[in-house]
Amino acid sequence: MFAFNYILLALSGIWPPEGLPPALLGVYVVLSTVAHAFFFYSCGAYTVGFLNCDDVDLAMGAACDVLVVYLTCYKIFVLLKNKRVINGLVYSLRHELNVSYAPLQRACRDHEEAVNNLASKVTGRYYLVLLSVDATYIFMYFRAELRGQVRIPMWDPFGARVSTGLPFLLYSCVPVSAALMSGIHTTVFDTMILTFSLLLGAKIDNLTRLLVTLEEDTGPRPAAEVRAERQRRLREAVIIHQKIIRFVDNLERALSSLSLAQLMESLATICLQGYRLTAAPPSMDEGIPMINFLLWLLLQLWILCWSGENIATKSKHLAVVAARSHWADAGHAFHVNMQMLMLRAQRPLALTGFKMVRLNYSTYVDIVKNSYSLYTCMLRMQSKNRSEKPNRSPEMSELP
Numbered sequence: 001m002f003a004f005n006y007i008l009l010a011l012s013g014i015w016p017p018e019g020l021p022p023a024l025l026g027v028y029v030v031l032s033t034v035a036h037a038f039f040f041y042s043c044g045a046y047t048v049g050f051l052n053c054d055d056v057d058l059a060m061g062a063a064c065d066v067l068v069v070y071l072t073c074y075k076i077f078v079l080l081k082n083k084r085v086i087n088g089l090v091y092s093l094r095h096e097l098n099v100s101y102a103p104l105q106r107a108c109r110d111h112e113e114a115v116n117n118l119a120s121k122v123t124g125r126y127y128l129v130l131l132s133v134d135a136t137y138i139f140m141y142f143r144a145e146l147r148g149q150v151r152i153p154m155w156d157p158f159g160a161r162v163s164t165g166l167p168f169l170l171y172s173c174v175p176v177s178a179a180l181m182s183g184i185h186t187t188v189f190d191t192m193i194l195t196f197s198l199l200l201g202a203k204i205d206n207l208t209r210l211l212v213t214l215e216e217d218t219g220p221r222p223a224a225e226v227r228a229e230r231q232r233r234l235r236e237a238v239i240i241h242q243k244i245i246r247f248v249d250n251l252e253r254a255l256s257s258l259s260l261a262q263l264m265e266s267l268a269t270i271c272l273q274g275y276r277l278t279a280a281p282p283s284m285d286e287g288i289p290m291i292n293f294l295l296w297l298l299l300q301l302w303i304l305c306w307s308g309e310n311i312a313t314k315s316k317h318l319a320v321v322a323a324r325s326h327w328a329d330a331g332h333a334f335h336v337n338m339q340m341l342m343l344r345a346q347r348p349l350a351l352t353g354f355k356m357v358r359l360n361y362s363t364y365v366d367i368v369k370n371s372y373s374l375y376t377c378m379l380r381m382q383s384k385n386r387s388e389k390p391n392r393s394p395e396m397s398e399l400p
Helices: 003-012 022-051 056-081 083-095 102-147 166-215 223-278 284-323 332-345 361-398
Strands: none
Touching (some): 003 102, 003 166, 022 056, 056 083, 056 223, 056 361, 083 166, 083 223, 102 166, 166 223, 166 284, 223 284, 223 332, 223 361, 284 332, 284 361
């Protein structure tokens, strides 16, 4: 569980593997420092290139690159800041949200194992998508650069872009490091949210199974023994539900700001990337990576919104299942615990973007629609500006 996430975090250079010998840890720190030096230099290079860009269409594309690299810096900061909280969430999923009711332990364990395998498969395939996107970008970038077809506005104070050999290789490491680091940290966040959602959904399913047992026929047993057993199961369900609510609160505290940043990045980048492809059509070597990046943006946005929808949908059924149990003829303590559980379950659990936007299918549709609206608005402004330029030129020529 979370093995792929930790591997990619280690490769990104911000989360060293535990138990490394001092010599390997020193090598890891040096390599991480070099990689981040190129990445942070790329932030400045893209920023200066954007500020010095005279072409409006190219400036819009440069704005997309600047937005991506600076939000990647924010993702690095948040992941480092909340490292202990994230490790605590992983520990809670492994040890603190399990059902201890003996007849259900085998079924619950099998269900969690199946969901864990599903999460590993989905995460692995998503990493393959990232690998294909980054590999296509790097290959096409070098091909376009060698042909002189790259139009990415980027600061080049040393003139390494037109050189050969080692200076050109060092210059090329700037956009390559920006693409790799932004892709890795975005993928780490997406798969982390997805894995948390899948495994927490499995815990909610097991809690639902525990509540269903309250409806079962207890057979010919003494009434006092039956009430005590049902009270123990209900108390366990209330405790697990409290822990699940606390888990979602901690998850929100650790990653909700990243969720909002990801939504804002998707809203702006989908619009800018579409404008970049149509307003100033790039060469094939530049266009193919841009199309791959645009499709990947839609995929990562869907994963983020699906994760929130999954938790909300599963938590909605808890109050319904609890209401079906035979609680009318139970004792006072059973009534109190049941009312507490039903009141808390009436408000579905939800993942949000900094408590401002809920992550669900509606948010996905709204972001795509708003991105397309901004895209069409920018195209209209571009066509209007281009149609006005020929009309203004004769007037300007008559001026003394």
